[in-house]
Amino acid sequence: MRLYALAIYLFLYIPIGIIALFSFNAGRHASQFTGFSVQWYGKTLANPFVMEALKTSLTVAFLSATLATVAGTMAALALPSLKGRMRLFFDAALYVAVMVPGIVIGIATLIALVTVFDWVNPLLASLWPGAEPPQLGLGLGSLVLAHGLFAMALVVIIVRARVAGMDRSLIEASADLGATPWGTFRQVTLPQIAPAVLAGFLLSFTFSFDDFIIAFFVAGPNTTLPIYVFSSIRRGVTPEINAIGTMVMAVSLILLIIAQGMLQRRRA
Amino acid sequence: MTDRNDQISRDTFIAELMRYRKGSVSRRHFLGVTGLGAATAVLGSAMPGLRGAAWAQEGIGDRVVLASWPNYHDPANFEAFAAATGAAVDMNVFGSNEEMLAKLQAGGSGWDVFVPTNYTISTYVAEGLIQPLDLSRIPNYDLASFDARFAEPGTVDGQVYAVSRNWGTTGFAVNTAMLNGAPKPVSWKEFWDMTMDAFSGRSMVHDYQLTTIGNALKYFGYSFNSVDPKELADAEKLLMDAKPHLFAINSDYQPSMRSGDAWMSVCWTGDAKQLHNDMPEIEYVLGKEGGELWSDFLAIAKDAPHPDAAYALINYLLDPAVNAKEVLFHGYPVADKRVLALLPPEMLQDPIMFPAAELLSPLEFGAAVTLTDPNRAELMARFKAA
């Protein structure tokens, strides 16, 4: 049993070890180790396109996770008391949003937005008073909204489960004691659902940060980190990709350890 | 940029370049020996206005987005361009003209400069995806010094939309060490037959309808550009039969050929030259039935976000000295006489870059109809999904 577990851990970590190993390769080719060097880390950090892709990824992940968490939590609070056809619409739409593969979401968003833009842009141009009317196009906005869609559905599901398990008598008591709905929300509801909201935010952030396929279709001229890595692999393999991967993993590992530490401190 | 590397002889330069590309010397050593570093530094200090934020603010911007092909540009040239103008080159690599067209058609590509092949330009014009060029902004473009055969497709209805970058052929590369004494193949018939026999699992074709379908058509002696349904049906049968025997369908075949995973691949001139330089056992074959002769162009996308940088990059790449360095890197021939004059004489004799006339004469230029023909597009998609 223990041997089996060991074998699985080796299976999980040997490829990662190899990525990390080759990131210290002095040579230009990722497949032949020609000496130890940290030059690829310097090159990667100095590459403006890597840094910009990272910034884009972080911005999109933060915005989509924030919007998804706010909209999703709001919906999760209202949904239990919703009845009838509207309830059916929300349940069905959320179910589909989680179920439909990212690739279909990407394609559908692409063709829908391109069609809408083709229709809206001439209209905008004819109505615009100035000489240069704004042109709507694929970009950060469409990417944030497309990523946030799946994330919002996730948040609704997670938070709704928590709302269902909430002690409703506290809310009633708070209302009886004359608290405003907002006061009740802040002082009673929010503390109870906070862990679910936070979990939803983190999941949404990770999903957006890692996503390749939706961004591939709707990012327009923007490059996210996964898109950059994908085109680097096509451009010819260099240890730069290994350096990016190793750094991303190291940072996530550190964040994970910090988060774990904070949780344990709170418990103690 | 007009430095001619007078400090060292051409032979030394080539030798150093090859050593650099094999990774045995550092970039700094290479730049030092060849004087490129000095030239770049001198250029930078002689024209302080070219550097730094002042230029970036009033100048051409801090970037130019390029859509091009694998193994096609010398990174050192881009670094020099960025050092001189403040605009870094953001390169995207594509495996087929269809992929470029699809990205442009969807809108929001964000590209400034792209590299279309001869037969696609009329379609880009018809679809309104390409800008007419203001030649006064490309002083390095001198029409008279270009071979008209390769430069002409850039002009549509009397308007220049694209300027010649270089030309080449589409043949196949074969690792002769894997032949086990069998004679080197010389025809597309042998390419496909070997793929399905001795080289099963070791052969690659492009992820590109023009060359993959075209060279399957050549097996039967049909035109490379055929859109005849019966001929396409024959090609499809061959492709479907060969598919289980292919190593991969991918337009970037250099890594697999270098690692020894693949032994034979449909191949463009420059890739063959690069592979052959590093691994002499990899040889280039132009199928005796014919195949493709092509020329690539530099063009500006209709909605280019950085048009000034786009013009600057095109003008820079057409500078004969810069272009000569590009050729030394990528190994594709150019149509520009001024560049040919700067190349080492033995390169002009190179049989991969400049094949014999009898091998060139049966080759065909790609035809515009192949880009838009729905049957060819669907055949390729079916072949890949099979």
Place this chain on the structure above:
Amino acid sequence: MRQGTRNALLLLPAGAWLLAMLVLPLVVVLVFSFGSRGAAGGYVPGFGLENYLNLGSRWQAFQNTMTLAPLGTLICLIVAYPLAYYLAMRAPRRWKTLLLVLVIVPFWTSILIRSYAWIYLLGGQGIPSWLHAVGLGNPRLINTPFAVVIGIVYGYLPLMVFPVYVSLERLDKRLLEAASDLGAPPWRSFLQITLPMSMPGVATGSMLVFILLMGEFLIPALLGGGKVFFVGNALVDLFLQSRNWPFGAAVAVSLVAVMLAIVAAYMRFTRRFAGSRDDVSLI
């Protein structure tokens, strides 16, 4: 404020989002799927069924997806179950958290980079050359269905380990003690207690992995060499290469239809099987 108004306001952002980014795009895809391809690609409005009648030409991609997605899910489960069992039942208490974290950490690098490691490992200079060195031939591994399955297992293993671990962890250990006190051999108590009690976790994990695999594009693209096509790859090809949007729309609609049908059937099955639905919920 009346509760109805407040509810409406609370639901407004989510509702608008779902309408604009889910319902509208899916309707557009449905409409496109009945149109035809323009001369240079793109979409020409129309109403015909030819795109759906042409689906047969992508049969192989559907077949690959429908075999490799369940197969990948099954192998993931077979590999993950013993590990989850070890972590829940046998692992030393002190090490448990660390061991669990170690399962997720690889999941924190993008699947792109993890698959990329396998390009090297399965390529000619990786495992095949090591096998060759010890005289075991020189098999071709990269660009085969085998490589794709390896990539799938590697990519999605953590997603399977977790739900199974959670359900095993929750299992009341006293049941097992009672069984052993009553003289049941370990294999019987495993088959009659542990396995049935862990079914909710198995169902959740399998569903998660299966859903993601049905829309997979990257793993076959990177490890299949353009030869092992999933429906996702056929879709990317239709939109980004052969520019046949209407046909691509029809393929997308069919993929979603197939998935919803399979998931619905599966849920009905597991609901009957597992009784309670609480643990089987997707997330």
